[in-house]
Amino acid sequence: MTDLLPAAVLWDMDGTLVDTEPYWMSAETELVESYGGTWTGEDAITLVGSGLWHSASVLRNRGVGLTDDEIVEHLTTRVLEQIEISIPWRPGAWDLLVALKTAGVRTALVTMSIRRMADRIAEALPFAAFDFVVAGDEVAHSKPHPAPYLRAAELLGVDASQCLAIEDSTTGLASAVASGAVSIGVPLHTPLEDGRGYTIWPTLEGRTVADIAQLFSSAQTSVA
Template sequence: MTSSIPAVVTRMAEGSALQAVLLDMDGTLVDTEGFWWDAEVEAFAELGHVLAEEHREIVVGGPMSRSAAYLIQATGADITLPELSALLNAKFTERIEQGVPLMPGARRLLAELAAHQVPTALVSASHRGIIDRMLHSLGPENFALSISGDELERTKPHPEPYLTAASRLGVDPARCAAVEDTATGVTSAETAGCSVVAVPSVAPIKPAAGRAVVGSLEEVDLPFLRSLITIVH
């Protein structure tokens, strides 16, 4: 599939400035942000600690390493970062193996992008093993490629994930629309130069220049995404 991207981009460029759509996974396409929090709460309960709700907004949307390190520091739990990361991934995996609910509008949006041959990438801070399991629910055929947090030197909120996705697709980040649910992801995509659609999941996200904020993916379709890209080459 990836080898056909340049030709697809050429055809798309003739009718739209939009070259590709880059989508976050947890909380954006799949309703799993609660799964991660439940896994974190359960893990720390086993360690003798109660996680306050205030911690949730801090860890949401970030890479495992950052979230785990923060929670260890905040609670003083007697566990190493590698041990906690492995524990959280195991508990999260247990939950998603019972089935992963898609966010409202996600399947319809992916089908629309595929029908119009829009190059699409999954850009996540989750590990490769988690992404591969999620793709069974999302449909691997809906994505030209996927980017995982453990395959990059720097992950969200750094722009590297989105810059890498655009580079591998052979497109200009400034002609990409990114869809995110957290401030961490929005920062990553905007710093990379993408126009962003924010669909807040846990914490609110304010509108800004080059950023649209919607209530759900039910409000997002291809004409809407194309309207975000104003650059003309």
């Protein structure tokens, strides 16, 4: 039987499409220290994959004297300044995106970064990579809630169970799995545990549309 392609592939951004997590960590450290606090690498890791307003609340509790909205805007601006210098694309992500678009597979970007950040990354690609973008300031609930992925599926006009999601963090994967999407974890800054409703690929480098189809078909068969 021929392997079936998903109706759409839903991409996380930070840590999956681009390795911007060090930019966020640097911005967090700079901000907390500017208010006399301490922010370690271990602290930063706990926020990987989280919604920015959750992160802002954590930073306020570390002494940052700004509102949540002000913190989100400040961090985003600092990360965008670093992106203007260099966009650290993840290995294999660009090639797989091109292959999916060539094969006619629809795609969406599902990120907890705010819209101006998401648009900047999407516009840096020299082709129309995404049919839709779901940003963190446009959903009522951030990851690990399934709302971001359910919204992407809604915009695409398909059921989330007919989609495949690619994530790098346990928080993001919890969101994707809860939405019903077949999910792939590509670990980067935090380890991922197998057997949690998703498949781990150590890297996207060398991965093809055929690999996506095979995984999606296998997942559909196991559910059936």
